[in-house]
Amino acid sequence: MCADKTTETPEYKDTLKLPQTDFPMRAGLPKREPAWLERWEKIGVYDRLREKEGRTPFTLHDGPPYANGHLHIGHALNKTIKDMIVRSHQMMGFDARYVPGWDCHGLPIEWKIEEKYRKKGKNKDNVPVVEFRQECRAFADEWVKIQREEFKRLGITGNWEDPYLTMNYHAEAVIADEFMKFLMNGTLYQGSKPVMWSPMEKTALAEAEVEYHDKESFTIYVKFKVSVDQSEFVIEPTSRGGDGVQMTPHMERLHDLTEDAYVVIWTTTPWTMPSNKAVVFGEDIAYGLYEVTGTPEECWLKVGEKYLLADNLAADVFKRARLAEDQYKRISDISVEELEKLELAHPLAGAEGSNGEWDDIRDFRAAPFVTDTEGTGFVHCAPSHGMEEFELYRDLGMLEQVITYNVMDDGGFRADLPFFGGKYILNRKGGEGDANKAVIDKLVEVGGLLARGKIKHSYPHSWRSKAPIIYRNTPQWFAGVDRKLDDGMGEMGDTIRERALRSIDELVKWTPQTGRNRLYSMIEARPDWVLSRQRAWGVPLTCFTKKGALPTDADFLLRNDEVNARIKAAFEENGADVWYEDGFKAKVLDGIADPEAYDQVFDVLDVWFDSGSTHAFVLRDREDGTEDGIADVYMEGTDQHRGWFHSSLLQACGTKGRAPYRNVVTHGFTLDEKGMKMSKSLGNTIVPEEVVKQYGADILRLWVAQVDYTADQRIGPEILKGTADSYRRLRNTMRFILGNLDGFTEEERMPYAQMTELEKLMLDGVAQLEDEVREGYAKFDFSGVFNKIFNFATINLSSMYFDIRKDVLYCDPVDSDLRRSCRTVLDILFHRLTTWLAPILVFTMEEIWLERFPGDDSSIHLQDFPEPQPEWKHPEMRARWQTLASVRRVVTGCLELERKEKTIGSSLEAHPKVFVTPEILEEINNPKRFADICITSQLELSTDPIPEGAFTLEDVPGVGVVFAKAEGEKCQRCWKILPDVGMFANVGVCGRCNDALG
Template identity: 80%
Template sequence: MCADTPENTPEYKDTLNLPKTDFPMRAGLPKREPAWLERWEKIGVYDRLREKEGRQPFTLHDGPPYANGHLHIGHALNKTIKDMIVRAHQMMGFDARYVPGWDCHGLPIEWKIEEQYRKKGKNKDAVPVVEFRQECRAFADKWVNIQREEFKRLGITGNWADPYLTMNYHAEAVIADEFMKFLMNGTLYQGSKPVMWSPVEKTALAEAEVEYHDKESFTIYVKFKVSNADHKHAGAHVVIWTTTPWTIPSNKAVVFGENIAYGLYEVTGTPEECWLSVGEKYILADNLAADVFKKARLSDDQYTRVADVPVSELADAQLTHPLAGAEGANGEWDDIRDFRAAEFVTDTEGTGFVHCAPSHGMEEFELYRDLGMLEQVITYNVMDDGGFRADLPFFGGKYILNRKGGEGDANKTVIDKLVEVGGLLARGKIKHSYPHSWRSKAPIIYRNTPQWFAGVDRTLDDGMGDYGDTIRERALRSIDELVKWTPQTGRNRLYSMIESRPDWVLSRQRAWGVPLTCFTKKGALPTDADFLLRNPEVNARITAAFEKDGADVWYTEGFKEQILDGLADPEAYDQVFDVLDVWFDSGSTHAFVLRDREDGTEDGIADVYMEGTDQHRGWFHSSLLQACGTKGRAPYRNVVTHGFTLDAKGMKMSKSLGNTIVPEEVVKQYGADILRLWVAQTDYTADQRIGPEILKGTADSYRRLRNTMRFMLGSLGDFTEDQRVDPADMPELEQWVLHRLAELDHQVRQGYKSFDFNGVWQAIFTFATVDLSSFYFDIRKDALYCDGDTLNARAARTVLDILFHRLTTWLAPILVFTMEEVWLERFPGDDSSVHLIDMPDTPRDWLNEPLAAKWAQIRQARRVVTAALEVQRVDKVIGASLEAAPVVHIRDEAALAALKSVNFADICITSAISLTGDPSPSDAFRMPEVDGVSVVFEKAEGEKCQRCWKILPDVGMTPAFPGTCGRCAEALAD
């Protein structure tokens, strides 16, 4: 019995080595993060990292965002992933460079300036083009500065003082120079073919500039009469179906399928309101006839199939356009329509016949191109604004779309005229997925216009044929031989796109961009050898002029004469004023960023391109095509792709739905580190979700990790080097922690190298919360708080120091602000920063698999003991585990020996423990998943130490320190 009772024992709290730190529990990130940003800028962290010598360069090339608005959550995801890649590689020993950049040319900016003009009643065409371009430049510059500050607030590191802009004079000069390489190597040509065209924006579009939305369209079934009198089916009608009535005036042919079964159908009755008459005959695909007549409101008993129509009979037929001979048509549609078989015709939808307007459909265009008949079938009925040419009978001046992109009057006018001339069998409406411009959100059309193309299958005369002689060959071989894809599905997606893509449409009929710097010979045809002026000296003059004054000089009076002076007759050539597709701009960035800058790369090739999955048809795609045309290979070694960011329910974010998450608001509420942690917690290779509840969960994970770091800081406050213990002299528990660190070091580095941030975070977080907080810290708190100068206490502090250096540097690429705060709490100083430190090397000889296997057994047994004691605690038999002294039955002799070789009572945080190999009683506590371990509960014997709270028989045996156990008395004496 202890001589001293709790009432008359001294207060020992102040003798404990409790954690001491000013590191706050509450982070206060929104208010504190800006100060760290200022500090990093003041001490020049990014520039100081560049001064580290002897490092292998590592370059992530930034895919340029567009400079025309505030950041959205996709921007935050994208830039944070890039930042983690750069920071992690820097801390793994590389010279990791990051030059941020912006796309500055193109229609979105031009569109904004035009909107401003419209509000002021100003006519864009009345403004000098250079003045208009300067307004576009000022608009882009404004948004570059705004976005730069928004990116920096997210903790993104990089050369912010000297970013790249596609509108910088040097960039414009290089873009023009890269274009002129296409001019010189035989890739460039002018052609006329249907391209995706935006009537609202009055320009051609690339596939990457198009998105698909549901659209309600008119559908019409149109009659083409078999007109040759000697034909077996003379007077019958072939029926076509289309969702674009406006293309009927441009119809030049009808095609059928060679393997489709066709029949001749006769109308035997009609309802009251119907465009069909009894006795009329129609040729239709048998699989579709019933559906066609249903659309015409005929019942099954109002028509009958009267004959087969073999394909051979179709081939002999001549068809007339429904508007042929119409009064006022002026003979516009009187020619016989071409009628032939085509492979793309099916009998799964429509009528089994396809109406061909090769000026407005790629399949039809290619069919007649291959037949050598384009001159007979190409029309120019639709102008750049989507209106019919003024002199087109009946339809001149009608518009496919109105000014805002809504339904114009062209479709209705065409339908009404067809009804008037008896050319319509049925009509209706259909809701279907339809291409829209992603900028104006208006529907687009296919329109045949003269454009400039890069031929992807043209043999290149450039001496760079290591990976093929055409752009397509080089691109496909690059994809498989030179590039690593994360995830691998990115390779499949881009490969299939390159494999089947048509020639690249380079030209846009706009003003704000880099012009197609070439000249065409007056009077020559595009097919003539001398149609394009190919002169290296002319090209050099253009590049030099752009380098000095920017691309605006192309539009100044007398520029053609100045450039051609003494090299070619200016009067003999026309100057091209189309501008380059902005994807050519961004596709050329490898040349003026990677190749030309001092912080670029020696070979002009990036280690990583990283963007969203939409860039398989965008920047990844255009960069690959452009570089294969000018460098002979891909400009990247790794391509990393992230998915789209959705709301918490998995829906696409939309202002109209009110489900958008704005980065600025998240930063204001939680701080940028929480947003960065959300990025690290997601599998970015798929679509990710974000919402208030998800962010709350992220903040909770953050708090748990912060508590782990706070415990380490508090326990290391008085740690000195003379307390350090050599790993070989440490207790097994510390050696096991070092083993886990060696395992984790490999996992973290491999994860960062393979861009697996979710894997890195989960590994570190699980280690910090499960292995450390719930196990190691829980066990060693007793030694840290209560021991004097013991091996256990010194070894524990040594391990905590080792943990500190690794956890802070491992996590610094993710939690850039918090790890800086943690670091400065321990290592303050004007020039101190965790971001100037490398991840420390972790000795491989810390790995100890036999020890790890042994401690896996120990932890399994501990689980059973802990669960058994929890039952007693819930039943209020005990209040804490230190009140227990359980008996643990271990069936396996080796496991029993392992437990006996360590202080298992300390590991289980009990005051005592008994280990036995005897058979356990039937009422012993067991866990089904842990075989061979059972626990019999016993209370600890003795008195409660008033210092460490263990219940031990030796409490009160040291008069100098009443109410303490022998261990605590010894610590107090020291």
């Protein structure tokens, strides 16, 4: 029966099943996130996850930050990546443990206390060492508390109630015990060699404690007087030569050629000249003898003087001495064999007041590290201040002849050094001291300079004091990386280096793989590990040396298991401070060795040994550690290839016989939006706290998930705005799902077999995506995971599936099979998306979860990823729907043109005629269903030839569309234009809506 068209159309809005949810579009994260943090703490989420039984342990071992300042953006990136690793593995079915830790010893903290002392005019050396150490401990403890809250605010999960601290008594005991293993296995030795030394901090530094900055340095070209070494070329005493020694004709020629001649060296460290002991040359370099034929005014060179120089560098050297090209000439070749017959005198030799300090003949020989690309072709050697020179003379067995001790621990020359005693390389603020100028002035005075100038170059600085460092020969304690280990753990090799290199290639996976190459090359080329520091705050080197013995003597070090056990027990009970108490030496040596016969070592361990030992007191010793003391993952920044990754590898190879990790994951540095390094002076720093206040921690976490952290990444205001926009789009998708699941029950769930094809297509996408999500999380590829989820949510779902199924969800009868299928898929999507995204958006996914499943004990973070459903995969259906999607794109393209021309306002006003090939028609099969997919009220399919003027797309051959308006009346409930509108009991509706109204 037809409805009376004169009857007023009722309001049907209230009959639609529109989305119902209290989930707001505006997140308000900065204000709301703290409440979720309190909730997780209250219900004990981390501890409850530990209670889940039968799970394979997965442990990410935390590289400890220093407890000495507020967090920077690098901290936020680092800890968020770690959190994503831990949370994702937990949700993939592991027992994912995370014990946060802090590095509490060492120079950064000690320096802060010294700064406080300096402000008060207090001298650290006048403070009892235990009192000073206690101040360092208190300082570190305070910053641990501050940083812990800042990390927690970022949503980082972990055992925050019981973190590890390197200054805890047990940790100090284990660090000492690990050191004593080096003592016992034969790798520990005391040696004297040039090490990186900070005069400001009066201590040796590790490579990881050094950073490089541009520095302006003095450059000098120094003259060494040449003479012929006659001692090996005597024929017999006759009338020629000194004391009647006769020379061969060749030697006579060389003698005449080199009269008034000089070898010239170039250096950027004039302060090392008083420690010069040799000059070296290259065996494969062409050298010539050059004579000065003219000089400009105010020149240090004299006509007739001769200079030995590398031919490739001679012109540059004379240019720096201000000679024109016509003021010097090359007079002879000088072969390497002839160079070997010469002797050199230091420019200060015989200087009045030198007290014979530099009168010895300088050693002069070939060396492999000399080149003719810079300088003069001759290299000045001060083996006390250069590693290459040190190694050269060490291998020659000549160290005793060439090592000096002219520079003290504060960078000043020894008081009794002629001319320079009491001069300093650096001033007390870390700037240029008076030593370089004093040396240069003296060389000018004695006629020892050819030229001087300045150069700007990259130079090592202490990363703490920011002052330049020097290389200084000083007695230090070393772990020999090539010494054979006497420990019975030789499966991976007999030395630390062998074990480390084999571990890198055989036991560890690297993300990215370039990390392997970087660390391998460092280990392959590194020297012995300098373990000692001349500081107060740290774990002491718990060993004793025999008085009167030499470091090379077999009994120099006291090696006794019982002594070691006593030391460890004392540290366990009272911490490392006991080492400094009066009578401690006598106590631990009682009944074992005569205390008066031994000296106690008071250097402290390199802090990298502390953090390198954490595998022992965290992974090995804790209940939430690992059975084998090996971590599944170490994850830090790329600078830790020379830092924590490096020291942990060396330390564990010395005490465990292998690497302490199975995976090493590395992130790059964080730069500003222009790719520049962040600095306060440039005003381009991004502070995590400020981002959290403005956007919320989830936006910062989302930024981490979007970047490729394996390379350097950028952040700034515009980038964060883009991140926030991505977040809003994702939040809108989740809001749609929530709203359309209102009232969903298990009774409504539609079995998979009875679902329509579009729903099965969505589940095929889910099945593919869940494989990619699990694989991505397992590989620590968070940007890959997020981008795949985001594209699926915003393109496959919001822009396609939701758009198509809005009509079914809003207008179909509540119990229609199609609506039930759609709501079942939405429920599946809800569980997948919330769990998949929970490791990234920890606060937002909790909010979404609680919107559906409120309760005092409810939390998304207690859930696992749903189990994969491989039966949902249908490649054949996927391929067919790709065809449908291509045809749909042609239809929507045609309708978009009509919308722009304002022919129609909505696609529901259209009745397009779609021309396709018979093969495509077979794929589409159902015009009504395809009309729903194209969101048109009606649609016609035809295999007729595509008419002229039809809309086509070049990349979709065989498809054309001719526009036509839909015929019929507009349904007042679903807004489709259909011929049957108005033919039912309910006024102004189509047949489908009439059935829905009942």
